[in-house]
Amino acid sequence: MSPISIAQPSAAQVSVAPISPARARAYTDAFRSRLVETIGVYRFDLWFEHGTSITLSSQSAEIQAANPYARDWILKNFRSQLDAVTAEILGVDATCTVSVPVREAAVATTTPRVTARPERNDAPQAPGLDSATDDPRRRQQSPRGARTQTLRRLEDFVVGESNRLAFAASNQIGDGSPEAPPILFIHGECGVGKTHLIQGLCRRRAERSPRQVIKYVTAEQFTNEYIAAVRDGSLDEFRKRLRRVDLLAIDDVHFLANKTATQAEFLHTIDAIDLSGARIALVSDEHPRHIRRFNQSLVSRFLSGMVVKVDRPDRGTRVELVRRLSRERGLDLTTAGEDSVAGRCTGSIREIEGAITRLGALVELDGVRGQIGPGTVERLLGDDHVTSTGCAPVRLGHILESVCERMRVTREELLGSGRHARTVVARSLVAHLARELTTHSYPEIARSLGRDTHSAVHTAAKRLRLMIDGDMRVNGDGESVRELVDQLRHDIARGSRARPG
Structure with a gap:
């Protein structure tokens, strides 16, 4: 396959082989799903959801970034992954280009590079929910805020034996219940719904208490903001944003491992928030005791709250997830077909989401009509449940x-x-x-x-x-x-x- 390239902006469009709109959507859905699995949900949301478009034809994938900076970052960090996904979806002869709109490219080439170097490092900055820094007039016009609408809802969470306790605790914090734990620490494997819970409790709290200050960030974003504040001499402002809140929610806390200075700042932040009576919600891939090179005082603070594990979804939960996701995509699976998909995807919710997305794309491409049974599932998805976790031989x-x-x-x-x-x-x-x-x-x-x-x-x-x-x-x-x-x-x-x- 030809290496991925930077498309030079041009008013003229290159002609491609005709393709039906339905087939183009199916290709694009399959491409997006596979890319999420390859680079992770967080990085996909950050670089391919907001302002970046993905369009596929029969022989090419076109990624149009919001600006030259985003284009350069995508090329630098995701070049090989885009190549691989393009080859998998469209074939080895297909090409992938990354471009920017003509207007953005023109601005980039004519603007002097006096302030081209960002003050922060190149680490990505995720859009978070931060009522503390919103303009009060804007908050008055739209109480929930545009950012709140991008967060997942607790109402959409599928509850089962594997996550029931974590869901109940998230509801308590989201509802602002006096019985809610001062610190909620949710841990579990990747893709089992931890981020859905922490986003859901933030959204619930923002909708029910629009005047409260809510801060939702990832641990990576916390680290980047802290480093920038130290470098710029703006630690006081950073601490005001993080500590004067009613709810602080931080995802991927394990990212702070081996970052001594950031952990010390985080410890002081937790102590300050705890004294104010506010609530703290944290998410990690590991139990606090199992995070390596972590400040023991922080571990002690986490253990003083409620530590709850989210396990892999059990079969009943997986079947309900398959049923709900397939209905959202307009797929009519039989009961046996739902059970077949649930049996193939045992590791995480993301596996189920990816399987349903691929199934929908393949159903569209193959022109399948009527109900989808286990035979059709096996024929279309093949050995994905074995090969998706890797092709190393089993001993x-x-x-x-x-x-x-x-x-x-x-x-x-x-x-x-x-x-x-x-x-x-x-x-x-x-x-x-x-x-x-x-x-x-x-x-x-x-x-x-x-x-x-x-x-x-x-x-x-x-x-x-x-x-x-x-x-x-x-x-x-x-x-x-x-x-x-x-x-x-x-x-x-x-x-x-x-x-x-």
């Missing part, structure tokens, strides 16, 4: 380790002759997953389990298939066997990517 040893950890059995029990129910199911899981995720034969799998013949392994794999088809549970009332297989498949694929070979 039999890693399957054994993952099953032992999940089933809470030792390796000696797994390889022994014991017939405890959990051990028997564990052996069946190894046999089933080894056949699905590796190229090993039954005799090879049998040897890895310490068996002389492969007939027992073959029988174990058949037994597990019957348990899946019968929607059975471990020990009768435990975890669903089907859900157990889906979660193990995700863990094994992710672990193989983390330590290939």
Whole structure:
């Protein structure tokens, strides 16, 4: 594929092969979805949502940035990702160009570069919710504010067993309840809905208490603003903005790890806000105790509040997410089709969003009509649920380790002759997953389990298939066997990517 290029602004447009509007939208939706998965939601929202347009034809992707600075940043930081996504969606011969509108380019070439160097560093600045710095007259005209409308809503959050406690605590802070914890610390893996919760509680608070001062930023933005304030000698102004609030919400707190000075400033900020009686909401990928190189005084402050984990969505929550997202896109999935998508996307909500976006684009491209069943899902999405987490080969040893950890059995029990129910199911899981995720034969799998013949392994794999088809549970009332297989498949694929070979 030709390398990505900077499109020179011109009034004349290059002609392209004709393409229907519906197909162009499908291409563009698929491109945007894949780019989100590749670079992350935060960076996509920052550089490709506000003022940047994405348009695809049959053989090219056109990225039009808001200004030359944004164009240069995109080229510098996302060149290889844009190349890869273009090749994946349109083919290896397709091209990708990054341009700016003619008017913006003209201004950039005629304006003297007296103040071209920004006072801040080149780190991106995310648009946040900051009532403290809004003009009071503007706030009076639009109480909620334009920024509030870009935040997600708690009403749209899908509640399940994996997130129920975090959702309840977020509602308390959003409603301004006196029972709300002074500090709420939400942690969990990427893509499980933590940012949705923190944005939702900020939006709820802003809508119900429009006169209150609410500050929502990422930890990266907090760090950048602090560094700029130190450099510019404006620490007092920075502290006024951060400390004179009714609610401070900070996303990705783990970003502060190993930043000693910023952590010290953050600690003083938390203490000042706590004394005022305001609330603090924080989000991190890790529990406070597990963030490396973190100020222990900060960890102590976090633990003094409410620390709650958001787990991966359970199957029921995933099915509801699939149902809601597919309806929003106008996709008519059967119950079995919804279950098929939910079974493929076990790791995070973002996986489900990406799968539904790709499914919608492929349905449009293939001209599928009527209800979408599991057969259509499998045909259109193929092996995305296996390959999306990486293409590193899966080792039999890693399957054994993952099953032992999940089933809470030792390796000696797994390889022994014991017939405890959990051990028997564990052996069946190894046999089933080894056949699905590796190229090993039954005799090879049998040897890895310490068996002389492969007939027992073959029988174990058949037994597990019957348990899946019968929607059975471990020990009768435990975890669903089907859900157990889906979660193990995700863990094994992710672990193989983390330590290939």
